[in-house]
Amino acid sequence: MEIVSTVFMIIGGLFYLLGGLGILRMPDTFDRIQAGTKATTLGAFSLLIGITFAHPDWWLKILLIIIFIVLANPIGSSVLAKAAYLSFEKPSNLVTDELEDVFGGDTND
Amino acid sequence: MITIIVFSLVGLGILFAVIRLLKGPTAADRVVSLDTFNVIVIGTIALLAHVFDNNLYLDIAIVYGILAFLETIVFARYLEGHYGNR
Amino acid sequence: MKYVATFLVLFVIYILLAGWVIDELILGAVIALILTLIIAKYVDYKIDYLLPYRLLVFIVVYIPVFLWQLVLSNLNVARRVLSIDIPVNPGFVKIKTELKGDFAKLILANSITLTPGTLSVDVKGDTLYIHTIDVKGSSIEENTEHISAVFERILGVVFK
Amino acid sequence: MKQVLAFIFTLIVGGLMILSLNNNALFTEYGENNPEDTYSDSYIDRDVRDNNDDVIYGESEGLESAPANIVTAIVADYRSFDTLGEITVLFISSLGVALLLGGKKKERMALNYSPNFMLRIGSRALFGIILMTGVFMAVHGHLTPGGGFPGGTMIASSLLLLYLANDEFRTKVQGFKLLESFAGIAYVAIGLAGLYISGYFLENFLPTGTIGELFSAGIIPIIYVLIGLKVGSEITGIIDNFLTEEAL
Incomplete structure:
Protein backbone atom coordinates (compact mmCIF):
# COMPACT_ATOMS: atom_id res chain seq x y z
CA MET A 1 0.00 0.00 0.00
CA GLU A 2 2.82 2.35 0.96
CA ILE A 3 4.62 1.64 -2.32
CA VAL A 4 1.52 2.14 -4.45
CA SER A 5 0.83 5.45 -2.74
CA THR A 6 4.43 6.59 -3.25
CA VAL A 7 4.41 5.66 -6.93
CA PHE A 8 1.16 7.55 -7.54
CA MET A 9 2.47 10.61 -5.72
CA ILE A 10 5.69 10.69 -7.71
CA ILE A 11 3.76 10.30 -10.96
CA GLY A 12 1.53 13.17 -9.88
CA GLY A 13 4.54 15.34 -9.13
CA LEU A 14 6.01 14.50 -12.54
CA PHE A 15 2.83 15.52 -14.32
CA TYR A 16 2.70 18.78 -12.35
CA LEU A 17 6.27 19.40 -13.48
CA LEU A 18 5.17 18.62 -17.04
CA GLY A 19 2.36 21.17 -16.69
CA GLY A 20 4.81 23.85 -15.62
CA LEU A 21 7.19 22.96 -18.44
CA GLY A 22 4.36 22.99 -20.97
CA ILE A 23 3.28 26.44 -19.80
CA LEU A 24 6.85 27.63 -20.16
CA ARG A 25 7.86 26.08 -23.47
CA MET A 26 4.79 25.99 -25.72
CA PRO A 27 4.92 28.54 -28.52
CA ASP A 28 1.46 30.18 -28.45
CA THR A 29 -1.39 30.87 -26.04
CA PHE A 30 -3.74 28.08 -27.11
CA ASP A 31 -0.98 25.48 -26.92
CA ARG A 32 -0.20 26.70 -23.43
CA ILE A 33 -3.83 26.41 -22.36
CA GLN A 34 -3.95 22.84 -23.68
CA ALA A 35 -0.72 21.71 -22.06
CA GLY A 36 -1.50 23.32 -18.71
CA THR A 37 -5.00 21.93 -18.42
CA LYS A 38 -4.21 18.36 -19.42
CA ALA A 39 -1.05 17.95 -17.38
CA THR A 40 -2.39 19.53 -14.19
CA THR A 41 -5.65 17.59 -14.33
CA LEU A 42 -3.86 14.26 -14.55
CA GLY A 43 -1.29 15.42 -12.02
CA ALA A 44 -3.93 16.37 -9.45
CA PHE A 45 -5.75 13.11 -10.19
CA SER A 46 -2.80 10.88 -9.53
CA LEU A 47 -1.46 12.84 -6.55
CA LEU A 48 -4.86 12.70 -4.85
CA ILE A 49 -5.20 8.98 -5.59
CA GLY A 50 -1.79 8.45 -4.01
CA ILE A 51 -2.95 10.31 -0.90
CA THR A 52 -6.09 8.15 -0.81
CA PHE A 53 -3.93 5.02 -0.74
CA ALA A 54 -2.00 6.43 2.19
CA HIS A 55 -5.13 7.49 4.12
CA PRO A 56 -8.07 5.31 3.01
CA ASP A 57 -10.60 6.99 5.33
CA TRP A 58 -10.32 10.35 3.55
CA TRP A 59 -11.72 9.06 0.27
CA LEU A 60 -15.04 10.92 0.39
CA LYS A 61 -13.50 14.39 0.56
CA ILE A 62 -10.81 13.52 -1.98
CA LEU A 63 -13.51 12.26 -4.35
CA LEU A 64 -15.19 15.67 -4.04
CA ILE A 65 -11.92 17.45 -4.88
CA ILE A 66 -11.38 15.20 -7.91
CA ILE A 67 -14.94 15.79 -9.18
CA PHE A 68 -14.48 19.51 -8.73
CA ILE A 69 -11.16 19.63 -10.56
CA VAL A 70 -12.33 17.45 -13.46
CA LEU A 71 -15.40 19.66 -13.90
CA ALA A 72 -13.91 23.06 -13.24
CA ASN A 73 -10.51 22.89 -14.90
CA PRO A 74 -11.70 22.28 -18.50
CA ILE A 75 -14.50 24.82 -18.10
CA GLY A 76 -12.02 27.43 -16.94
CA SER A 77 -9.71 26.80 -19.87
CA SER A 78 -12.57 26.90 -22.37
CA VAL A 79 -13.71 30.27 -21.07
CA LEU A 80 -10.12 31.46 -21.16
CA ALA A 81 -9.63 30.16 -24.71
CA LYS A 82 -12.70 32.04 -25.91
CA ALA A 83 -11.49 35.20 -24.21
CA ALA A 84 -8.04 34.80 -25.77
CA TYR A 85 -9.60 34.17 -29.20
CA LEU A 86 -11.74 37.28 -28.96
CA SER A 87 -9.12 39.58 -27.49
CA PHE A 88 -5.69 38.97 -28.89
CA GLU A 89 -3.86 38.30 -32.14
CA LYS A 90 -4.31 34.81 -33.53
CA PRO A 91 -1.24 32.59 -33.95
CA SER A 92 0.38 33.17 -37.32
CA ASN A 93 0.59 29.53 -38.44
CA LEU A 94 -3.12 28.66 -38.46
CA VAL A 95 -4.19 26.22 -41.16
CA THR A 96 -7.93 26.87 -40.94
CA ASP A 97 -10.01 29.27 -38.92
CA GLU A 98 -13.67 28.38 -39.16
CA LEU A 99 -14.65 30.53 -36.19
CA GLU A 100 -14.02 33.91 -37.80
CA ASP A 101 -17.55 34.29 -39.10
CA VAL A 102 -19.17 32.97 -35.91
CA PHE A 103 -17.71 35.25 -33.30
CA GLY A 104 -17.48 38.28 -35.56
CA GLY A 105 -20.64 40.07 -34.40
CA ASP A 106 -21.18 38.46 -31.02
CA THR A 107 -21.68 41.66 -29.05
CA ASN A 108 -24.71 42.12 -26.89
CA ASP A 109 -25.38 45.77 -27.50
CA MET B 1 12.54 11.35 1.70
CA ILE B 2 9.68 10.58 -0.66
CA THR B 3 7.89 13.78 0.29
CA ILE B 4 11.05 15.74 -0.46
CA ILE B 5 11.18 14.30 -3.98
CA VAL B 6 7.50 15.01 -4.61
CA PHE B 7 7.74 18.51 -3.16
CA SER B 8 10.74 19.35 -5.31
CA LEU B 9 8.92 18.16 -8.47
CA VAL B 10 5.86 20.20 -7.56
CA GLY B 11 8.02 23.18 -6.67
CA LEU B 12 9.74 23.08 -10.05
CA GLY B 13 6.31 23.05 -11.70
CA ILE B 14 5.30 26.11 -9.70
CA LEU B 15 8.60 27.81 -10.58
CA PHE B 16 8.06 27.32 -14.34
CA ALA B 17 4.48 28.57 -14.09
CA VAL B 18 5.69 31.67 -12.23
CA ILE B 19 8.36 32.34 -14.87
CA ARG B 20 5.64 32.31 -17.52
CA LEU B 21 3.53 34.55 -15.27
CA LEU B 22 6.33 37.11 -15.23
CA LYS B 23 7.29 36.76 -18.91
CA GLY B 24 3.94 36.20 -20.64
CA PRO B 25 3.61 38.53 -23.61
CA THR B 26 -0.18 38.88 -23.39
CA ALA B 27 -2.55 39.09 -20.46
CA ALA B 28 -4.15 35.79 -21.50
CA ASP B 29 -0.79 34.03 -21.04
CA ARG B 30 -0.52 35.37 -17.54
CA VAL B 31 -4.02 34.19 -16.64
CA VAL B 32 -3.27 30.75 -18.09
CA SER B 33 -0.15 30.41 -16.00
CA LEU B 34 -2.04 31.61 -12.93
CA ASP B 35 -4.66 28.92 -13.55
CA THR B 36 -2.00 26.22 -13.79
CA PHE B 37 -0.31 27.59 -10.69
CA ASN B 38 -3.57 27.39 -8.75
CA VAL B 39 -4.23 23.76 -9.64
CA ILE B 40 -0.68 22.88 -8.63
CA VAL B 41 -1.21 24.65 -5.30
CA ILE B 42 -4.37 22.60 -4.67
CA GLY B 43 -2.27 19.45 -5.01
CA THR B 44 0.38 20.92 -2.73
CA ILE B 45 -2.16 21.62 0.00
CA ALA B 46 -3.45 18.04 -0.26
CA LEU B 47 0.14 16.86 0.02
CA LEU B 48 0.57 18.96 3.15
CA ALA B 49 -2.52 17.24 4.56
CA HIS B 50 -0.73 13.94 3.96
CA VAL B 51 2.51 15.15 5.55
CA PHE B 52 0.85 16.60 8.65
CA ASP B 53 -1.62 13.69 8.81
CA ASN B 54 -4.61 16.01 9.33
CA ASN B 55 -7.61 16.02 7.04
CA LEU B 56 -8.67 19.56 7.88
CA TYR B 57 -6.22 20.69 5.20
CA LEU B 58 -8.44 19.05 2.58
CA ASP B 59 -11.17 21.58 3.43
CA ILE B 60 -8.67 24.31 2.67
CA ALA B 61 -7.83 22.63 -0.63
CA ILE B 62 -11.51 22.61 -1.64
CA VAL B 63 -11.99 26.26 -0.71
CA TYR B 64 -8.79 27.28 -2.49
CA GLY B 65 -9.91 25.38 -5.60
CA ILE B 66 -13.28 27.11 -5.62
CA LEU B 67 -11.76 30.57 -5.23
CA ALA B 68 -9.15 29.82 -7.91
CA PHE B 69 -11.84 28.74 -10.37
CA LEU B 70 -13.85 31.90 -9.71
CA GLU B 71 -10.72 33.98 -10.18
CA THR B 72 -10.03 32.41 -13.57
CA ILE B 73 -13.61 33.00 -14.67
CA VAL B 74 -13.60 36.62 -13.51
CA PHE B 75 -10.30 37.38 -15.27
CA ALA B 76 -11.47 35.69 -18.47
CA ARG B 77 -14.74 37.61 -18.51
CA TYR B 78 -12.82 40.82 -17.87
CA LEU B 79 -10.48 40.15 -20.81
CA GLU B 80 -13.44 39.41 -23.07
CA GLY B 81 -15.20 42.60 -22.15
CA HIS B 82 -12.14 44.82 -22.08
CA TYR B 83 -10.30 43.92 -25.25
CA GLY B 84 -13.12 42.24 -27.08
CA ASN B 85 -14.53 45.24 -28.88
CA ARG B 86 -11.63 45.76 -31.24
CA MET C 1 -39.09 15.39 -9.79
CA ASP C 44 -32.86 22.74 -12.70
CA TYR C 45 -31.14 19.38 -12.31
CA LYS C 46 -32.93 16.53 -14.03
CA ILE C 47 -33.36 12.92 -13.03
CA ASP C 48 -35.33 9.86 -14.16
CA TYR C 49 -35.74 6.20 -13.32
CA LEU C 50 -32.85 5.06 -15.53
CA LEU C 51 -30.30 6.89 -13.36
CA PRO C 52 -28.70 3.81 -11.68
CA TYR C 53 -28.25 2.11 -15.06
CA ARG C 54 -26.73 5.26 -16.57
CA LEU C 55 -24.44 5.73 -13.60
CA LEU C 56 -23.26 2.14 -13.99
CA VAL C 57 -22.53 2.56 -17.70
CA PHE C 58 -20.84 5.87 -17.00
CA ILE C 59 -18.52 4.40 -14.39
CA VAL C 60 -17.78 1.06 -16.07
CA VAL C 61 -17.40 2.16 -19.69
CA TYR C 62 -16.87 5.89 -19.86
CA ILE C 63 -14.37 6.51 -17.07
CA PRO C 64 -11.74 3.92 -18.19
CA VAL C 65 -11.87 5.25 -21.76
CA PHE C 66 -11.61 8.79 -20.46
CA LEU C 67 -8.65 7.99 -18.22
CA TRP C 68 -6.88 6.22 -21.07
CA GLN C 69 -7.39 9.22 -23.33
CA LEU C 70 -6.16 11.54 -20.56
CA VAL C 71 -2.94 9.53 -20.18
CA LEU C 72 -2.46 9.48 -23.95
CA SER C 73 -2.93 13.23 -24.18
CA ASN C 74 -0.38 13.77 -21.42
CA LEU C 75 2.15 11.60 -23.22
CA ASN C 76 1.43 13.67 -26.32
CA VAL C 77 2.05 16.89 -24.40
CA ALA C 78 5.25 15.44 -22.95
CA ARG C 79 6.51 14.50 -26.40
CA ARG C 80 5.85 17.97 -27.75
CA VAL C 81 7.35 19.69 -24.73
CA LEU C 82 10.57 17.70 -24.87
CA SER C 83 11.12 18.03 -28.62
CA ILE C 84 9.70 21.28 -29.83
CA ASP C 85 10.23 20.72 -33.59
CA ILE C 86 7.43 18.21 -34.20
CA PRO C 87 5.52 19.54 -37.22
CA VAL C 88 2.19 21.11 -36.26
CA ASN C 89 -0.57 22.66 -38.27
CA PRO C 90 -2.97 24.23 -35.77
CA GLY C 91 -6.42 25.49 -36.61
CA PHE C 92 -9.92 26.18 -35.41
CA VAL C 93 -12.52 23.71 -36.70
CA LYS C 94 -16.20 23.01 -36.22
CA ILE C 95 -17.66 19.60 -35.42
CA LYS C 96 -21.24 18.39 -35.13
CA THR C 97 -22.75 16.41 -32.27
CA GLU C 98 -25.86 14.26 -32.07
CA LEU C 99 -26.27 14.64 -28.31
CA LYS C 100 -29.32 16.54 -27.09
CA GLY C 101 -29.09 17.29 -23.36
CA ASP C 102 -27.17 20.29 -22.07
CA PHE C 103 -25.23 18.30 -19.51
CA ALA C 104 -24.31 15.66 -22.11
CA LYS C 105 -22.85 18.38 -24.31
CA LEU C 106 -20.93 19.78 -21.35
CA ILE C 107 -19.40 16.37 -20.61
CA LEU C 108 -18.55 15.93 -24.30
CA ALA C 109 -16.86 19.33 -24.46
CA ASN C 110 -14.89 18.66 -21.27
CA SER C 111 -13.78 15.28 -22.61
CA ILE C 112 -12.64 16.89 -25.84
CA THR C 113 -10.61 19.41 -23.87
CA LEU C 114 -8.83 16.63 -22.02
CA THR C 115 -8.06 14.41 -25.04
CA PRO C 116 -4.92 14.63 -27.17
CA GLY C 117 -4.36 17.83 -29.07
CA THR C 118 -7.80 19.40 -28.86
CA LEU C 119 -9.43 22.20 -26.87
CA SER C 120 -13.10 23.10 -27.07
CA VAL C 121 -13.72 26.83 -27.29
CA ASP C 122 -17.49 27.15 -27.40
CA VAL C 123 -20.72 25.30 -28.11
CA LYS C 124 -23.64 26.71 -30.04
CA GLY C 125 -26.64 24.49 -30.70
CA ASP C 126 -25.25 21.21 -31.97
CA THR C 127 -21.94 22.67 -33.18
CA LEU C 128 -18.76 22.51 -31.17
CA TYR C 129 -15.89 24.90 -31.93
CA ILE C 130 -12.53 23.25 -31.40
CA HIS C 131 -8.93 24.41 -31.42
CA THR C 132 -6.79 21.52 -32.57
CA ILE C 133 -3.03 21.27 -32.90
CA ASP C 134 -3.12 18.97 -35.87
CA VAL C 135 -5.91 19.53 -38.39
CA LYS C 136 -6.57 16.14 -39.98
CA GLY C 137 -9.71 16.49 -42.09
CA SER C 138 -11.03 19.17 -44.36
CA SER C 139 -14.79 18.83 -43.85
CA ILE C 140 -16.95 18.88 -40.75
CA GLU C 141 -17.71 15.14 -40.98
CA GLU C 142 -14.04 14.14 -41.17
CA ASN C 143 -13.13 16.31 -38.21
CA THR C 144 -16.03 14.90 -36.19
CA GLU C 145 -14.81 11.40 -36.95
CA HIS C 146 -11.26 12.24 -35.86
CA ILE C 147 -12.05 14.19 -32.72
CA SER C 148 -15.19 13.10 -30.95
CA ALA C 149 -16.43 9.80 -32.37
CA VAL C 150 -15.34 7.64 -29.41
CA PHE C 151 -16.93 9.73 -26.71
CA GLU C 152 -19.97 10.44 -28.83
CA ARG C 153 -20.81 6.73 -28.99
CA ILE C 154 -20.43 6.12 -25.24
CA LEU C 155 -22.22 9.28 -24.16
CA GLY C 156 -24.99 8.43 -26.65
CA VAL C 157 -25.62 5.28 -24.61
CA VAL C 158 -25.35 7.03 -21.27
CA PHE C 159 -27.58 10.00 -22.02
CA LYS C 160 -29.67 8.18 -24.67
CA MET D 1 21.04 47.37 -13.45
CA LYS D 2 18.11 48.06 -11.18
CA GLN D 3 16.81 44.56 -11.71
CA VAL D 4 20.16 43.01 -10.84
CA LEU D 5 20.30 45.06 -7.65
CA ALA D 6 16.74 44.03 -6.78
CA PHE D 7 17.60 40.40 -7.39
CA ILE D 8 20.68 40.55 -5.17
CA PHE D 9 18.70 42.32 -2.45
CA THR D 10 16.00 39.65 -2.61
CA LEU D 11 18.62 36.92 -2.34
CA ILE D 12 20.17 38.57 0.72
CA VAL D 13 16.81 39.01 2.45
CA GLY D 14 15.81 35.42 1.66
CA GLY D 15 19.14 34.13 2.99
CA LEU D 16 18.69 36.12 6.19
CA MET D 17 15.21 34.68 6.64
CA ILE D 18 16.45 31.13 6.22
CA LEU D 19 19.35 31.77 8.62
CA SER D 20 17.12 33.25 11.27
CA LEU D 21 14.68 30.38 10.96
CA ASN D 22 17.50 27.87 11.25
CA ASN D 23 19.37 28.88 14.37
CA ASN D 24 16.37 29.87 16.47
CA ALA D 25 17.85 33.24 17.30
CA LEU D 26 14.55 35.06 17.00
CA PHE D 27 11.96 32.62 18.24
CA THR D 28 12.14 29.96 20.89
CA GLU D 29 11.29 26.41 19.94
CA TYR D 30 7.68 25.37 20.41
CA GLY D 31 7.23 23.94 23.89
CA GLU D 32 10.51 25.28 25.20
CA ASN D 33 9.55 28.76 26.21
CA ASN D 34 8.08 29.42 29.59
CA PRO D 35 4.86 31.43 29.34
CA GLU D 36 5.04 32.36 32.98
CA ASP D 37 7.93 34.70 32.12
CA THR D 38 5.71 36.83 29.94
CA TYR D 39 2.16 36.46 31.19
CA SER D 40 0.54 36.34 34.57
CA ASP D 41 -0.55 32.95 35.87
CA SER D 42 -4.13 34.03 36.13
CA TYR D 43 -4.30 34.54 32.36
CA ILE D 44 -2.80 31.16 31.52
CA ASP D 45 -4.91 29.07 33.89
CA ARG D 46 -8.00 31.05 33.26
CA ASP D 47 -11.26 29.17 33.74
CA VAL D 48 -14.03 30.72 35.76
CA ARG D 49 -15.05 27.31 37.04
CA ASP D 50 -11.62 26.47 38.50
CA ASN D 51 -11.40 23.41 36.27
CA ASN D 52 -7.99 23.45 34.66
CA ASP D 53 -7.62 19.85 33.43
CA ASP D 54 -6.29 19.05 30.00
CA VAL D 55 -8.91 19.21 27.24
CA ILE D 56 -9.10 15.96 25.27
CA TYR D 57 -10.75 16.03 21.82
CA GLY D 58 -13.88 13.89 21.79
CA GLU D 59 -13.88 13.17 25.55
CA SER D 60 -13.95 16.32 27.68
CA GLU D 61 -17.42 17.41 28.78
CA GLY D 62 -18.91 20.43 30.44
CA LEU D 63 -16.16 22.85 29.50
CA GLU D 64 -16.47 26.56 29.92
CA SER D 65 -16.29 27.10 26.17
CA ALA D 66 -16.42 24.04 23.97
CA PRO D 67 -15.47 24.80 20.35
CA ALA D 68 -12.58 22.71 19.05
CA ASN D 69 -10.46 25.65 17.97
CA ILE D 70 -9.43 28.66 19.97
CA VAL D 71 -10.19 31.28 17.34
CA THR D 72 -13.83 30.29 17.40
CA ALA D 73 -13.84 30.36 21.18
CA ILE D 74 -12.66 33.96 21.07
CA VAL D 75 -14.63 35.20 18.06
CA ALA D 76 -17.99 33.63 18.82
CA ASP D 77 -17.92 33.20 22.58
CA TYR D 78 -15.63 35.40 24.66
CA ARG D 79 -15.74 38.37 22.31
CA SER D 80 -19.07 37.75 20.63
CA PHE D 81 -20.16 41.33 21.23
CA ASP D 82 -17.18 42.44 19.14
CA THR D 83 -18.36 40.17 16.33
CA LEU D 84 -21.79 41.73 16.51
CA GLY D 85 -20.07 45.04 15.90
CA GLU D 86 -18.13 43.59 12.96
CA ILE D 87 -21.21 42.38 11.13
CA THR D 88 -22.73 45.79 11.79
CA VAL D 89 -19.75 47.33 9.99
CA LEU D 90 -20.41 45.04 7.02
CA PHE D 91 -24.11 45.92 7.15
CA ILE D 92 -23.34 49.63 7.07
CA SER D 93 -20.99 49.27 4.10
CA SER D 94 -23.59 47.31 2.16
CA LEU D 95 -26.15 49.97 3.08
CA GLY D 96 -23.79 52.63 1.74
CA VAL D 97 -23.38 50.79 -1.57
CA ALA D 98 -27.14 50.40 -1.82
CA LEU D 99 -27.65 54.12 -1.17
CA LEU D 100 -25.06 55.11 -3.79
CA LEU D 101 -26.00 52.69 -6.53
CA GLY D 102 -29.57 51.70 -5.79
CA GLY D 103 -32.41 53.11 -7.79
CA LYS D 104 -36.04 52.40 -8.24
CA LYS D 105 -36.30 50.55 -11.53
CA LYS D 106 -33.23 48.45 -12.03
CA GLU D 107 -32.18 46.04 -14.71
CA ARG D 108 -29.46 43.49 -15.05
CA MET D 109 -26.37 44.98 -16.70
CA ALA D 110 -25.58 43.19 -19.95
CA LEU D 111 -22.00 41.97 -20.22
CA ASN D 112 -20.05 42.75 -23.35
CA TYR D 113 -20.01 39.19 -24.64
CA SER D 114 -22.65 36.60 -23.95
CA PRO D 115 -21.25 33.82 -21.77
CA ASN D 116 -19.81 30.61 -23.03
CA PHE D 117 -22.18 27.62 -23.21
CA MET D 118 -19.91 25.51 -21.03
CA LEU D 119 -19.76 28.20 -18.37
CA ARG D 120 -23.55 28.53 -18.42
CA ILE D 121 -24.19 24.82 -17.93
CA GLY D 122 -21.15 24.08 -15.80
CA SER D 123 -21.94 26.88 -13.38
CA ARG D 124 -25.23 25.18 -12.55
CA ALA D 125 -23.39 21.97 -11.69
CA LEU D 126 -20.67 23.76 -9.73
CA PHE D 127 -23.17 26.05 -7.97
CA GLY D 128 -24.33 23.14 -5.81
CA ILE D 129 -20.80 22.26 -4.75
CA ILE D 130 -19.85 25.85 -3.89
CA LEU D 131 -23.09 26.62 -2.04
CA MET D 132 -22.92 23.40 -0.04
CA THR D 133 -19.28 24.04 0.86
CA GLY D 134 -20.21 27.46 2.18
CA VAL D 135 -23.07 26.10 4.25
CA PHE D 136 -20.85 23.26 5.51
CA MET D 137 -18.22 25.71 6.66
CA ALA D 138 -20.75 27.90 8.45
CA VAL D 139 -22.35 24.91 10.19
CA HIS D 140 -19.02 23.38 11.23
CA GLY D 141 -17.56 26.64 12.50
CA HIS D 142 -17.06 25.20 15.98
CA LEU D 143 -15.20 22.09 14.77
CA THR D 144 -13.01 23.15 11.83
CA PRO D 145 -11.19 26.31 10.82
CA GLY D 146 -13.55 28.53 8.93
CA GLY D 147 -16.88 29.53 10.29
CA GLY D 148 -19.45 32.15 9.50
CA PHE D 149 -17.39 34.76 7.70
CA PRO D 150 -15.69 32.53 5.08
CA GLY D 151 -18.84 30.42 4.85
CA GLY D 152 -20.96 33.45 4.07
CA THR D 153 -18.40 34.62 1.55
CA MET D 154 -18.53 31.22 -0.19
CA ILE D 155 -22.33 31.45 -0.37
CA ALA D 156 -22.00 34.89 -1.95
CA SER D 157 -19.36 33.63 -4.41
CA SER D 158 -21.67 30.85 -5.58
CA LEU D 159 -24.20 33.53 -6.46
CA LEU D 160 -21.45 35.60 -8.10
CA LEU D 161 -20.75 32.59 -10.32
CA LEU D 162 -24.39 32.52 -11.42
CA TYR D 163 -24.23 36.26 -12.09
CA LEU D 164 -21.14 35.82 -14.27
CA ALA D 165 -22.51 32.81 -16.10
CA ASN D 166 -25.99 33.98 -16.97
CA ASP D 167 -26.84 37.34 -18.44
CA GLU D 168 -30.45 37.29 -17.28
CA PHE D 169 -29.89 36.04 -13.75
CA ARG D 170 -31.01 38.21 -10.84
CA THR D 171 -31.73 37.14 -7.29
CA LYS D 172 -34.88 37.92 -5.46
CA VAL D 173 -33.34 40.85 -3.61
CA GLN D 174 -36.35 41.22 -1.37
CA GLY D 175 -35.85 37.72 0.03
CA PHE D 176 -32.24 38.46 0.81
CA LYS D 177 -33.11 41.67 2.64
CA LEU D 178 -35.56 39.70 4.78
CA LEU D 179 -32.97 37.00 5.48
CA GLU D 180 -30.38 39.58 6.47
CA SER D 181 -32.75 41.37 8.86
CA PHE D 182 -33.87 38.06 10.33
CA ALA D 183 -30.27 36.97 10.97
CA GLY D 184 -29.35 40.25 12.65
CA ILE D 185 -32.46 40.26 14.84
CA ALA D 186 -31.93 36.63 15.81
CA TYR D 187 -28.33 37.35 16.83
CA VAL D 188 -29.45 40.14 19.15
CA ALA D 189 -32.32 38.00 20.43
CA ILE D 190 -29.90 35.22 21.39
CA GLY D 191 -27.78 37.79 23.19
CA LEU D 192 -30.81 39.07 25.10
CA ALA D 193 -31.82 35.51 25.97
CA GLY D 194 -28.34 35.04 27.44
CA LEU D 195 -28.79 38.28 29.38
CA TYR D 196 -32.12 37.07 30.75
CA ILE D 197 -31.02 33.54 31.63
CA SER D 198 -27.42 33.94 32.82
CA GLY D 199 -27.06 37.60 33.52
CA TYR D 200 -24.62 38.57 30.76
CA PHE D 201 -25.25 39.66 27.17
CA LEU D 202 -24.47 36.78 24.74
CA GLU D 203 -23.64 34.40 27.59
CA ASN D 204 -23.67 30.76 26.52
CA PHE D 205 -26.84 29.36 28.09
CA LEU D 206 -27.18 26.04 26.26
CA PRO D 207 -25.37 22.86 27.41
CA THR D 208 -21.91 22.67 25.87
CA GLY D 209 -21.79 18.91 25.36
CA THR D 210 -18.72 16.89 24.44
CA ILE D 211 -15.99 18.77 22.60
CA GLY D 212 -15.57 17.65 19.00
CA GLU D 213 -19.12 16.43 18.40
CA LEU D 214 -21.45 18.03 15.89
CA PHE D 215 -24.16 19.00 18.36
CA SER D 216 -22.05 20.71 21.00
CA ALA D 217 -20.69 24.07 22.09
CA GLY D 218 -24.05 25.59 22.99
CA ILE D 219 -24.99 28.73 21.10
CA ILE D 220 -21.77 29.00 19.08
CA PRO D 221 -22.95 26.99 16.03
CA ILE D 222 -26.24 28.90 16.00
CA ILE D 223 -24.41 32.21 16.08
CA TYR D 224 -22.05 31.11 13.33
CA VAL D 225 -24.91 30.01 11.07
CA LEU D 226 -26.58 33.38 11.62
CA ILE D 227 -23.31 35.19 10.83
CA GLY D 228 -22.96 33.09 7.68
CA LEU D 229 -26.48 33.95 6.52
CA LYS D 230 -25.99 37.64 7.25
CA VAL D 231 -22.57 37.92 5.57
CA GLY D 232 -23.77 35.91 2.57
CA SER D 233 -26.86 38.00 2.01
CA GLU D 234 -25.01 41.28 2.51
CA ILE D 235 -22.24 40.48 0.04
CA THR D 236 -24.81 39.17 -2.45
CA GLY D 237 -26.64 42.47 -2.08
CA ILE D 238 -23.42 44.37 -2.82
CA ILE D 239 -22.74 42.23 -5.92
CA ASP D 240 -26.30 42.73 -7.10
CA ASN D 241 -26.01 46.48 -6.66
CA PHE D 242 -22.80 46.60 -8.67
CA LEU D 243 -24.10 44.47 -11.53
CA THR D 244 -27.44 46.18 -12.08
CA GLU D 245 -28.18 49.54 -13.59
CA GLU D 246 -31.16 51.77 -13.90
CA ALA D 247 -33.52 50.91 -16.67
CA LEU D 248 -33.67 53.37 -19.52
Missing part, protein backbone atom coordinates in the same frame (compact mmCIF):
# COMPACT_ATOMS: atom_id res chain seq x y z
CA LYS C 2 -36.94 18.51 -10.10
CA TYR C 3 -36.99 18.87 -6.33
CA VAL C 4 -35.95 15.24 -5.79
CA ALA C 5 -32.99 15.66 -8.13
CA THR C 6 -31.81 18.85 -6.44
CA PHE C 7 -32.18 17.28 -3.01
CA LEU C 8 -30.18 14.22 -4.05
CA VAL C 9 -27.35 16.25 -5.52
CA LEU C 10 -27.05 18.53 -2.48
CA PHE C 11 -27.28 15.63 -0.06
CA VAL C 12 -24.57 13.66 -1.85
CA ILE C 13 -22.29 16.73 -1.83
CA TYR C 14 -22.90 17.13 1.90
CA ILE C 15 -22.04 13.49 2.57
CA LEU C 16 -18.85 13.82 0.52
CA LEU C 17 -17.88 16.84 2.60
CA ALA C 18 -18.88 15.64 6.05
CA GLY C 19 -18.43 11.89 6.05
CA TRP C 20 -20.73 9.01 6.94
CA VAL C 21 -21.75 9.86 10.54
CA ILE C 22 -25.33 9.62 11.79
CA ASP C 23 -25.47 13.19 13.21
CA GLU C 24 -24.11 14.61 9.99
CA LEU C 25 -26.62 12.64 7.93
CA ILE C 26 -29.57 14.11 9.85
CA LEU C 27 -28.24 17.66 9.69
CA GLY C 28 -27.31 17.25 6.02
CA ALA C 29 -30.81 16.06 5.14
CA VAL C 30 -32.35 19.07 6.86
CA ILE C 31 -29.97 21.54 5.19
CA ALA C 32 -30.38 19.94 1.77
CA LEU C 33 -34.17 20.08 2.16
CA ILE C 34 -34.15 23.81 3.00
CA LEU C 35 -31.71 24.69 0.21
CA THR C 36 -33.69 22.59 -2.27
CA LEU C 37 -36.81 24.63 -1.66
CA ILE C 38 -34.84 27.82 -2.34
CA ILE C 39 -32.61 27.02 -5.30
CA ALA C 40 -34.50 24.31 -7.24
CA LYS C 41 -35.81 26.77 -9.80
CA TYR C 42 -32.38 28.22 -10.62
CA VAL C 43 -30.32 25.07 -11.10
